[in-house]
Amino acid sequence: MALDRLFKRWIGNRNRLDPEQFRKARPIRNPVVEWTTAEDGSLLMQVPLESKRKWLQKIAVRAKWPTTRKFELEPMGAFVWQFCDGQHSNEAIARKLKERYKMNRLEAEASLSAFLQTLSQRGLISLLIGTKK
Amino acid sequence: MAFAWYGIELDLDDEWAPVSIEGNQKQGYARLGSTRAHQVQLRWETVTKPPSLPDSVNRYLNRIAKDSRKVSFSKEISLASESEASYRYSGRASGRGSIRYIPDRNLVVLVECVTPGKDSLSSAHQKISSSLKVDCGDLYHWQVLGLNVYLPKDLEVGKRQLFAGRTTIHFTAGKHTIVTAERWGLASELLAKHDFLEWARAALELPRATITDEDVGIRLVQKGNLFARTQTAVVGLYPKENRIQSVKVQSNRSEWNPEWRWIGFSKDGSEIETA
Numbered sequence: 001m002a003l004d005r006l007f008k009r010w011i012g013n014r015n016r017l018d019p020e021q022f023r024k025a026r027p028i029r030n031p032v033v034e035w036t037t038a039e040d041g042s043l044l045m046q047v048p049l050e051s052k053r054k055w056l057q058k059i060a061v062r063a064k065w066p067t068t069r070k071f072e073l074e075p076m077g078a079f080v081w082q083f084c085d086g087q088h089s090n091e092a093i094a095r096k097l098k099e100r101y102k103m104n105r106l107e108a109e110a111s112l113s114a115f116l117q118t119l120s121q122r123g124l125i126s127l128l129i130g131t132k133k
Numbered sequence: 134m135a136f137a138w139y140g141i142e143l144d145l146d147d148e149w150a151p152v153s154i155e156g157n158q159k160q161g162y163a164r165l166g167s168t169r170a171h172q173v174q175l176r177w178e179t180v181t182k183p184p185s186l187p188d189s190v191n192r193y194l195n196r197i198a199k200d201s202r203k204v205s206f207s208k209e210i211s212l213a214s215e216s217e218a219s220y221r222y223s224g225r226a227s228g229r230g231s232i233r234y235i236p237d238r239n240l241v242v243l244v245e246c247v248t249p250g251k252d253s254l255s256s257a258h259q260k261i262s263s264s265l266k267v268d269c270g271d272l273y274h275w276q277v278l279g280l281n282v283y284l285p286k287d288l289e290v291g292k293r294q295l296f297a298g299r300t301t302i303h304f305t306a307g308k309h310t311i312v313t314a315e316r317w318g319l320a321s322e323l324l325a326k327h328d329f330l331e332w333a334r335a336a337l338e339l340p341r342a343t344i345t346d347e348d349v350g351i352r353l354v355q356k357g358n359l360f361a362r363t364q365t366a367v368v369g370l371y372p373k374e375n376r377i378q379s380v381k382v383q384s385n386r387s388e389w390n391p392e393w394r395w396i397g398f399s400k401d402g403s404e405i406e407t408a
Contacts, residue, residue, distance in 0.1 A: 023168075075322070076319075076322065098147075101318070101319055101322070101375060102318070102373075102374050102375035102376070103279075103297075103298070103318055103319075104134060104147065104150070104278055104279050105134075105147050105148060105150060105168075106150040106278060106297075107278065107279070107297045107298060107318060110297040111297045111298065114297075
């Protein structure tokens with residue numbers, strides 16, 4: 001049990017970004033995501049559901065399971081989404097968020113970090129780390 | 134962004150944010166960090182008689198020297214006046230600071246800029262320490278993470294909740310009174326979905342309160358009974374800063390009635406600069 005915890009901690013640390021790296025990282029959208037903007041500024045996103053197992057796909061088609069997964073972002077999330085183009089760093093997005101919604105720096109950075117983590121967990125974005133070409 | 138705690142105020146750039154705040158009115162410590170590795174330390178202590186500032190600095194620097202054993206440590210202290218001294222040191226970290234005695238409050242305040250490297254701190258320290266203001270009136274300024282209120286000087290800080298978009302500080306004045314100062318960000322987004330009055334009633338947890346619109350903001354009063362204290366709150370909307378601020382008082386004593394100047398408004402509705 002202790003070894004298991006140690007292993008998890010070791011693996012966990014390898015994937016963790018330090019705050020400086022995170023500030024410089026650039027979020028980029030998953031190219032398969034399609035989205036439309038609603039009148040109120042919110043965003044409706046669709047991600048195709050594809051399984052690598054063909055037999056599972058066949059079952060899904062026969063059973064008329066949904067072929068896409070839908071997400072909705074509120075206007076504030078939509079504001080962040082437009083900058084997830086691989087060109088803007090997290091620091092730059094946090095600055096825009098701060099100006100647009102009159103937040104303080106810490107607040108903008110904390111909410112952006114939590115939001116990007118959620119998007120990343122759902123496979124909607126990836127973070128580019130390293131120098132911009 | 135300014136930082137103010139127990140009426141001790143520093144004017145800082147927006148890159149600074151509080152990392153740690155400890156202590157009470159008599160003695161305390163606040164550390165603020167920036168996006169760079171620099172830090173600002175603010176220490177305060179109430180004294181019974183005017184202290185010898187060089188001695189106080191010496192004692193403080195000796196403590197730091199002890200911590201940076203095995204690394205050469207150098208220090209320099211200069212007395213600017215009877216009530217102000219400045220110092221610099223270099224050891225495991227480099228620091229530049231000043232110490233001031235505030236006779237009106239019998240308070241010694243130390244402001245220090247620290248860097249783990251050898252960067253020059255003189256201009257940063259000069260700018261920050263010259264911005265130091267200490268309230269000596271009946272209200273003390275409190276400003277942290279967007280919350281900006283002026284509260285009676287007898288309060289002690291209790292619980293603090295510093296969330297993104299919401300800053301809450303609970304204060305106590307003896308056993309009889311609880312004061313809660315709160316700030317909500319994203320006011321326009323909140324009020325796009327909710328009615329201001331109904332939102333205030335729900336957010337302040339005053340479901341039976343009577344609400345009066347007093348031009349400057351709204352006042353909520355929920356009468357107490359044998360088992361519960363009377364709760365009074367003032368709520369102000371700050372469209373320019375996109376925030377809502379409130380001060381709620383739970384007390385059965387009539388002198389504890391929140392005033393508009395506590396949340397930064399004068400009676401005519403204009404925002405006041407300092408207490």
